[in-house]
Amino acid sequence: NKHLTLLVHSMGGLVSRWFIEREGGHQVVDHLVMCGTPNNGSLETFRSLQEGVTVPGIGHVSAATVFTMPAAYQLLPHDEETVFLDAQGRPLEVSLYDPANWPRYGWSIFNPFIQTAHGAPQQRFLALALARAQRFHRALDAGNPAEDPVEYVLLGSDCQPTLQRAVLEPQGPRWRTRFTMEHPTLNRALFGFGDGSVTKDSLIGSHHIGIDRDALALSTLHVAYAVFVCET
Numbered sequence: 001n002k003h004l005t006l007l008v009h010s011m012g013g014l015v016s017r018w019f020i021e022r023e024g025g026h027q028v029v030d031h032l033v034m035c036g037t038p039n040n041g042s043l044e045t046f047r048s049l050q051e052g053v054t055v056p057g058i059g060h061v062s063a064a065t066v067f068t069m070p071a072a073y074q075l076l077p078h079d080e081e082t083v084f085l086d087a088q089g090r091p092l093e094v095s096l097y098d099p100a101n102w103p104r105y106g107w108s109i110f111n112p113f114i115q116t117a118h119g120a121p122q123q124r125f126l127a128l129a130l131a132r133a134q135r136f137h138r139a140l141d142a143g144n145p146a147e148d149p150v151e152y153v154l155l156g157s158d159c160q161p162t163l164q165r166a167v168l169e170p171q172g173p174r175w176r177t178r179f180t181m182e183h184p185t186l187n188r189a190l191f192g193f194g195d196g197s198v199t200k201d202s203l204i205g206s207h208h209i210g211i212d213r214d215a216l217a218l219s220t221l222h223v224a225y226a227v228f229v230c231e232t
Helices: 011-022 043-051 063-067 070-074 101-105 120-141 184-189 200-204
Strands: 004-009 029-035 053-055 059-061 151-157 160-163 166-171 174-178 191-194 223-229
Touching: 004 011, 011 029, 011 070, 011 120, 043 063, 043 070, 043 160, 043 166, 070 120, 101 174, 151 191, 151 200, 184 191, 191 200, 200 223
Parallel strands: 004 029, 029 151, 151 223
Antiparallel strands: 053 059, 160 191, 166 174
16 A cells, blocks of 8 residues: 655655665655755765855854764765875775774864864764764665665756865875865866766766776666756
8 A cells, every 4th residue: 555755855865765775664655756865975065074064044054063963974975985086186095984084184173274172072973973874874775676666766967067076185294185176187077967966876876986987886776767957
């Protein structure tokens, strides 16, 4: 007696997938319509942990505040993705999910230019949030799309430049994380196509190992229809 169609946006798609795949929701849901859901994560979320984010109607939310939000870590790029390049455009195997990397590279509240106190409680929170986010992604990926009785309908954009990689470069004893570069070829390598926040590949749920397009893995979703338009 399945009768529900869920229409969801952004992280609502991940929550709905958890309900369907892990909580028996497949017994009542027959279609899940996802609008701009980062099934494979969004590097813009990592950027908000670095720089904060401006929320319409609310204003600027600081990086230190975003740091305290467990859901932010669940929106990070999948741990199989290579998201960092060096200043020459070569891939760096640096994991977002290793809590030791955050103070090492000066990310979020560990950025020496952010005047925020941090210590053992914040480091413990970070480790727990990253581990939980990693388990969350892997649990969603554990299903077999061929056996999934729910049909997924994807709505998104595929023509807006959308951040998908960042550059790590040393500056003396510290590291700098950059989301834009002056060199046009390298700058293009940082962006894919999407809606400005979520790339087309992330909405589809495609995994890339490294940065070679030939390394594309199959989506973990049972996609029935996908519609892409040129909008934010």
